[in-house]
Amino acid sequence: MTQQPEAAISLREATAVLGGRQVLRGVDLTVGRGEVVALLGANGSGKSTTVRAVLGRTPLASGSLDLFGIPLRRFRDWRRVGYVPQRSTATAGVPATVREVVSSGRLGRRRFLPLGGGDRDAVDRALHVVGMAGRAGDAVGALSGGQHQRVLIARALAGEPDLLIMDEPLAGVDLVSQRVLAEALREQVGRGTSALLVLHELGPLAPLIDRAVVLEDGCVQRVDDPDRLHDLACHPHDTPAAEPAPAIRTGLLS
Numbered sequence: 001m002t003q004q005p006e007a008a009i010s011l012r013e014a015t016a017v018l019g020g021r022q023v024l025r026g027v028d029l030t031v032g033r034g035e036v037v038a039l040l041g042a043n044g045s046g047k048s049t050t051v052r053a054v055l056g057r058t059p060l061a062s063g064s065l066d067l068f069g070i071p072l073r074r075f076r077d078w079r080r081v082g083y084v085p086q087r088s089t090a091t092a093g094v095p096a097t098v099r100e101v102v103s104s105g106r107l108g109r110r111r112f113l114p115l116g117g118g119d120r121d122a123v124d125r126a127l128h129v130v131g132m133a134g135r136a137g138d139a140v141g142a143l144s145g146g147q148h149q150r151v152l153i154a155r156a157l158a159g160e161p162d163l164l165i166m167d168e169p170l171a172g173v174d175l176v177s178q179r180v181l182a183e184a185l186r187e188q189v190g191r192g193t194s195a196l197l198v199l200h201e202l203g204p205l206a207p208l209i210d211r212a213v214v215l216e217d218g219c220v221q222r223v224d225d226p227d228r229l230h231d232l233a234c235h236p237h238d239t240p241a242a243e244p245a246p247a248i249r250t251g252l253l254s
């Protein structure tokens, strides 16, 4: 019998405290190998905190996290993880070209060695996949917000990660760029990459998503399989029809 490879992410009963408040209250989240999981929920429900916990940037107060079957405290192989942060223009003030920023996605693989032909091919491929090959020589400071987002995605893709984590990759991105991103992700997942995507709407990514985990107030409210994903693409924060919302008791009439 062949053994299943360990999940890319295995987060168990995770709690986290920020500013004296418990913002994660027992989150369970698994992303299997080659699986694409969407993390949904209203503003402030704990999506970014969960992502930051998975990246080891927000410490867990309790619970456990394994990446590729290795407990976080022993995990060192960060080049296997590509991360696209919540939309930022963090590199906008940096006097670098698009190609230089995307090439920085290879550094984890090269350590202190100069980039070689294989690295350049990976950078070219990533630029092509996000439709920015024609802008490779431009300064990142001259890009629009959506183009900047594409560059950050290309930087993550250039590292050829086994796990891609993106925090709201569709935010502020027009439909054409959303489709470009969906195609880039499809290509990457076709190579066996796992993905955790924080989303408010599934949009063109819906067909790629295997499971949606919906957070509410730091807890997993529900996990949806592909059957419900069509509805979620339009109304990601709806509660299922089978579970009517509890009546609001004002105390005035009841």
Ligand SMILES: Nc1ncnc2c1ncn2[C@@H]1O[C@H](COP(=O)(O)OP(=O)(O)OP(=O)(O)O)[C@@H](O)[C@H]1O
Binding pocket: 018, 019, 020, 021, 023, 041, 042, 043, 044, 045, 046, 047, 048, 049, 050
């Ligand atoms: N550094 C911090 N200090 C204190 N509280 C924080 C901090 N970062 C986040 N929080 C709080 O933790 C809760 C979860 O925040 P988080 O950013 O994870 O939510 P989110 O689901 O990603 O929201 P959004 O959809 O708005 O990005 C929020 O109530 C937020 O105010």
